[in-house]
Amino acid sequence: KKATGEVIDAVFTTIRKAVKKERRFSYPGFGTWTVRTRKARNGRNPQTGQTIRIKASKTVGFRPAKDFKKKL
Numbered sequence: 379k380k381a382t383g384e385v386i387d388a389v390f391t392t393i394r395k396a397v398k399k400e401r402r403f404s405y406p407g408f409g410t411w412t413v414r415t416r417k418a419r420n421g422r423n424p425q426t427g428q429t430i431r432i433k434a435s436k437t438v439g440f441r442p443a444k445d446f447k448k449k450l
Contacts, residue, residue, distance in 0.1 A: 393411060397411050397412070397413060397438060398413075401413045405443075406443070407443050407445050407446065408442070408443055408446055409440055409441055409442040409443050409446055410440070410441050410443075411438055411439070411440050412438070412439050412441070413436055413437075413438060413439075414436070414437050414438070414439040415434065415435070415436050415437075416434060416435050416436070416437060417434055418431065418432060418433055418434040419431075419432050420432070
C-alpha cells in the first residue's frame with residue numbers, strides 16, 4: 379500500500395507541475411487537464427444578502443477522452 383501511494387503521489391505531482399508549466403497535460407485514452415480562468419464577478423453573501431466582488435481566479439479543468447467516456 380505504501381509503494382502504491384508513493385507512485386500515485388508521484389503521478390499527480392507530475393500532472394500538477396505540467397499543468398502549471400505548460401497550462402495543459404494530456405494522457406491519451408484518459409483525458410486532458412487544462413488551466414481555466416474565471417473572470418471577476420459580482421456575488422452575494424448568502425447570510426446577509428450583501429453584494430460582494432469575487433476576484434478573478436484560475437482553476438483546473440478536466441476533459442475525459444472519448445474512449446474513457448465510452449467505457450463508463
